Amino acid sequence: MKFDLTDDQRDLAAALEGLLAASDTVAVARAWADDDTAPGLALWKRLSDLGVTMLATEAGAVEVCVAFEALGRHAVPGPWVESAAYLPVALGREVEGIATLALPPHVPYALDADVADEVYVGSTPGASVGARHTSVDRTRRLFSVEGTEASTDEVHGEAFELAVLATAAQLLGAGERVLADSVDYVKARKQFGRQIGSYQAIKHALADVKIALDFARPLVYGAALGEVPAGAAKIAAGDAAYLASRTGLQVHGAIGYTAEFDLSLWITKIRALLSAWGTPAHHRSRLLEELSR
Structure with missing residues (x-):
């Protein structure tokens, strides 16, 4: 499948990349994980002013993918899928x-x-915010929402699909970042x-990641x-993205496992996003049902 962005979509991608590249998003993410949300909220405002939160209602799914790929590439924290994908469509x-929102069983806690x-x-609207829960991704600060029970009947289908797609775009961007950092x-x-990159085994492993990401991109768009x-x-x-994270750990060696090394931000985010907005098993089951009709 051949897909080319329009000039306006390329301009959006360039504007987001320019803003995020200049925003020290690693420091923002680390502060967010330590409950210092001020830098992240300031970045949220700049991204909102750029129009990210209105893309779902004023633009389209392609623009949402462009934005979320950039958010994933730069490990931007915050409830972006909830604010800029699901809720704008669900609320109109x-x-x-x-x-933010909880949507059991696929989104059991509010980010x-x-x-x-x-x-x-x-x-x-949720009645009250309850206990905090731990995520493998320290930038994902999860909370129970008390007082209201959701069921699958309350799921807004179109909004859920866009949220799943936005999560996929985040995974794509995160995987691309891990690959780029691993190559460097x-x-x-x-x-x-x-140079360890001169060894054939490492070249082949990174090439496999590139191929997987290149095959995923047409599916996302x-x-x-x-x-x-x-x-x-x-x-x-x-x-x-998961292949990128595993390969990234392998080529970085022991340093790749340390929380102090920036690679950890993307590896833990990828692991958390794999099950966000529906596990792989859930989506495979849905695809099987559609193919069996």
Whole structure:
């Protein structure tokens, strides 16, 4: 499938890349994980002013994918899928400020509910924010929402599909970042007098990641055009990003396992996003049902 962005979509991608590259998003993410949300909220405002939160209602799914790929590439924290994908479609309007939601069983906890202006269960306002829960990704600050029960009947189908697609785009961007950082590392790291990137085994492993990401990209944007189920895009992007994270750990060696090394931000985010907005098993089951009809 051949897909080219329009000039306006390329301009959006360039504007987001320029803003995020200049925003020290690593420091923002680390501060967010330590409950210092001020830098992240300031970045949220700049991205909102750029129009990210209105893309779902004022633009389209392709623009949403462009934005979320950039958010994933730069490990931007915050309830972006909730505020800029699911809720604008479910509510029929742009979300003002920051909003988050729980949507059991696929979204059991509300992301960053303590900083949200609005907290929902599905599209129903939540009564109160409850206990905090731990995620493998320290930038994902999860909270129970008490007082309202959601059921699968409350799921807004179109909104859910866009949220799944936005998560897939985040995974794609995160996987691309891990691959880029891994390539830079193997070019710089020397062992036995040679760049480790000169070894065929490492070249082949990184090439496999590149191929997986290149195959996932058409599915993500094909889903944005309505030609591919969003679940298929998330499965492909998740598999590719997970392969990128495993390979990135292998080529970085022991340093890749340390929380102090920036690679950890993307590896833990990828792991958390794999099950966000529906596990791979859930989406594979849905695809099987559609193919069996």
